[in-house]
Amino acid sequence: MKQKPPVQPGQVIEYEITGQGHSGTGVGRFKGFTVFVPQAVPGEKVRARMTQVKKNYGQAELLQVLKPHPDRTDPLCPVFAECGGCQSQHLSYETQLRLKRQQVIASFERIGGLQHITIHPVIGMKVPWRYRNKAQIPFGQEDGRVIAGFYRPGSHQIIDMDACLIQHPENDRVVAAVKQLANELNIPAYDEQKHQGVLRHVMVRIGVQTNELMVVLVTNGDYLPHQKTLLEQLRSQFPNLKSIVQNINRKRTNVILGPDNRLLWGSPVIYDMIGSIRFSISPHSFFQVNPSQTKVLYDQVRKYAALTGTETVVDAYCGIGTIALYLAQDAKQVYGVEIVPQAIEDARYNAELNGMKHVRFEAGAAEQVMPRWLKEGIKPDVIVVDPPRKGCDPALLDAVVGMLPDRLVYVSCNPATLARDAKLLAEKGYATVEVQPVDMFPQTGHVECVAKIILKS
Known part of the structure; x- marks a missing residue:
């Protein structure tokens, strides 16, 4: 007979991190049982609480680093510990590359x-910061106001944020502007539990070589309240804006974009360069970030x-x-x-x-x-x-x-x-x-x- 796992959900354990799983998760063995824990580094000893126990492995949340890696550092982002957008800010960049x-x-x-x-x-x-040319940010409601940010790891709880240090600064500015306008104009954010509300995601794409900007408003249906005012405000705030698109996604799904795009203003595409080659980029285009x-x-x-x-x-x-x-x-x-x-x-x-x-x-x-x-x-x-x-x-x-x-x-x-x-x-x-x-x-x-x-x- 197979032995039962030596741990159960909620149990607090102390163990050594011996390796790294995919997405930068620390991995080690507790009484011969494999346990993954985010934000832990090979060579560290940690205290962690079991959150999930499967037949052959378990997952835990990090409670305390008992013996830190010598290259552990303080993350620059104030919501790093809560947000699922990054996994390695707690390590020096040289260590990230080595791992x-x-x-x-x-x-x-x-x-x-x-x-x-x-x-x-x-x-x-x-400079390993501010490199992403595409942001896809979910919107939600909290205490009667619209919030925007990445999900807490393993959940669909949005961690509200004002900036993301791996995003192009222009992407941050657009997301912040849309969030502010949604609050001022009372445009309701989407509630995935009730399948109600309007604004699901905002996707921003920037051509880094051309400085051309595209904003995609992902909505739960055709209706976009205060559309005229929203477009006017975005155009006045962002002179390099070339395209505003409404993407309609009516499904209960984790897929961000729906199949239908509606051009609200400007061009259906923006352009960017890789070396001397020029590319057109639409909302659905795969283009390296x-x-x-x-x-x-x-x-x-x-x-x-x-x-x-x-x-x-x-x-x-x-x-x-x-x-x-x-x-x-x-x-x-x-x-x-x-x-x-x-x-x-x-x-x-x-x-x-x-x-x-x-x-x-x-x-x-x-x-x-x-x-x-x-x-x-x-x-x-x-x-x-x-x-x-x-x-x-x-x-x-x-x-x-x-x-x-x-x-x-x-x-x-x-x-x-x-x-x-x-x-x-x-x-x-x-x-x-x-x-x-x-x-x-x-x-x-x-x-x-x-x-x-x-x-x-």
Whole structure:
């Protein structure tokens, strides 16, 4: 018989933190039982209260650090301990980078079973603050007033805030202005328990290179009270505002954006640059949130792709075409495939915007489109994949291997699924040579990686 866990909810324990889980959570073992606790660091001894107990692991809240890590520091944000937006402000930035590299190494060793891969030090930022070009902030009601902020970890309780130190300052200003106007104009915030109210979220996007600003007001239905006054006030306060959009989301859901956008004023898109490539950005567009590090990331993709101008490239998760168009500067021909039709429309427009006629985009599942391309005689020298956190579908990896590229460049926001897929690719004749982590998300537990994978000779 399996033994019962040695802890129960509400129990206070003291134990050593020996490792780091995903999203920067501390992890250790209490009487042989794995316990995760936020804001704890490997090497620390902590006192924690059990909040959840499963068969094989538990979760706890940090009560006291009994033996602190030497690089523990005071967080700059006054609501860091309550807010779920960041996980690592209590650590020096150098320590954050070191722990992220260790997370990548551990993933490859434990999940991938791959131990002889070069994992480079993480490329960090000179100033690891105020980097996010997109804010998505939920709104709510508290004591009769409208509040806005991130959720408390593990809950839907909004922690009201006036500023977020990882957001672009302009995003903060817009969120604060909308909150103030909602209170002055009595625009009710959405209550997710009752499914009532109007204002659900505000999304702000800024083109960091162009300084163009987009505001998306996510509402629970068509009606937006005092719309004219709200728009006039926003336009007068923000001269760089180019687009105001109402996004309608009527569903009881955690998904932020609904399917319908209504242009209230200005342009349906804003523009930004990555290097010399110009991109249009709509409310639903996926565009990396850290523009300066995006260029670092894409330059690394470019390095591992090793293009000379004669190669054919396939981008298997092309989105709005960011990586495909960035690589098209050095390639003979680029093909991009993406399952979201709207993203492909945006990618085609972005290719036209940059005068790139040697790029072809197609909507569909990559594992279906790529075998057809192969039958059409399309033989890539390099394939790039940049999948979501869950990694590549096995059928997609089969399609990649079926095209027999010389090189595969794998961009990943999840070291665990990257390591898993690297193991599968190793079984199919492709060796991961090296991995370059890039810190796209300072002050959080997340790390982006670029892996160089080659066909074994």
